[in-house]
Amino acid sequence: MSVQPIGSGAASLPAIPLVDLGGDGPVALPQRLPEYLGRLLDACQRHYGRLPLAIGDRVTSHWLELRRNPYRDEIAAIARQVGRVGAVMLNLSYEWACSTGVAADPERPGNRMLRTLDWPTAGLGANLVVTVQQAEAGTYYNITWPGFAGVLTAMAPGRFSAAINQPPLNLYTPVMRVDWAIGRARIWRRDGLPPVHLLRQVFERCRTYDEAKAMLSEAPLCAPAFFTLSGVSDGEGCVIERTEDASRLHEAPATITNHWLDFSIPGHDRGKQTEARRACMQGLVASAADDFSWLVEPILNPTTRVAAVANAAAGYLHVQGWEADGPATRPLIVGAAVDDAAGSSRHAAEAGQL
Known part of the structure; x- marks a missing residue:
């Protein structure tokens, strides 16, 4: 897949909405962008099927109540607003791959x-x-979607940026679908937070990089995860490999995709070419420009949906949505970009704030 240049073609693409929720939280977002949520649920129903989504909603709601999840009321309120299957289960869906470097x-x-x-x-x-x-x-x-209560990728100006990658699915049998079911059953028996909810708590509660690093390393989880954390000084950056109860730390410069680095845990791969994607990210993380010219194969592939660059010290965030056939949105820039050759800077140039 080749990167489409940002030019006349990209100018015709839709902007990414920049929505100020204040203190209202994710419950308010479906009310602001109901058409976005409707399209997402349509796509998920086509991908998963209505019956699996309905069953997933029921089981997930029961687990959230059983474990007294701190965001269970938010997720239930979102589901009531939506009035369609899928809104609950998709909040705890773990079927993504990622490439991240710091x-x-x-x-x-x-x-x-x-x-x-x-x-x-x-x-x-x-x-x-x-x-x-x-x-x-x-x-x-928060780089997100209407109806989603957790955090996958976010930037807090003056504090830190962070993201989640998914480890391999634990290997119990030769059949991945069977192991997915076994993994889900193990998750339901654990009291720790889902990784996406822990990362939200980090952004809500941690005022410094060190606080965030400690919380991501020590808080119990209900499922393994990889966290990438980027602070405000040059040396504040790390990748944290997490099992439910243990962690391994890799100081910046560091990269992670979807395979274990220090833990020896057999598993099924998430996504494709995880080793090659990490090698590619290692070669560019310290020197790549912010203009997404670093989006090259195999980091960029037909399943890529989000690309982002974040610098919390500068309060800078650069985001673009992607689909299988290329860019799906115009780039959104929050904060000041590096001065270009003409000496000008862009500030949230592509956004329509709601």
Whole structure:
């Protein structure tokens, strides 16, 4: 897959909505963008089927109540608003692959995170949203979708940026679908938070990189995860490999895709070419430009749905949605970009704030 240049073609693409939720939280987002959520649920129903979504909603709701999940009321409220199957289960769906790297920013002060998120479901790139959310620890920008209560990728100006990658599916049998069911049963028996909910708590509660690093390393989880964390100084960056109860730390410059680095845990691969994607990210994370010219195969592939660059020291976030046939949105830039040759800078140039 080749990268489409940002030019006349990209100018005709839709903008990514930049939505200020204040302190209202994710429950307010479906009310602001109901058409986005409708399209997403249509795509998910085509991909998964209505009956599996309905069963997943029922089982997931029961688990959220049983474990007294802190966001269970939000998720239930979203489901009531939507009035369709899928809104509950998709909040805890783990079927994505990612490529993420963190290193000192080559063009501005601070540390920088490069990030792609891959998911086979169509429509996620075209219906991407960035929200501005207020929390106890401060403001953060969340790259998300209407109806989703967790955090996968976000940037908190002056604090840190962070993202989640998914480890391999644990190997119990030769059949991946059987192992998925076994893995789900193991998750239902654990009291730790889902990784996407832990990362949300980090952005809501942690005021510094060190606080975030400690929380991501130590808090119990109900499922394994890889966290990438990027702070405000050049050396503040790391990848954290997590099992439910243990962690391994890799200081920046560091990269992660979807295979274990330090843990020896047999598993089924998430996505394709995980080793090749990491090798590619290792070669570019410290020097790539912010213009998405670093989006090359195999990091860029037909399942890529999100590309992002984040620098919390500069309060800078650059995001674009992708689908199988290429860019699905115009790039959204939040904060000041590096001065170009003419000496000008862009500030949220592509956004329509709602």
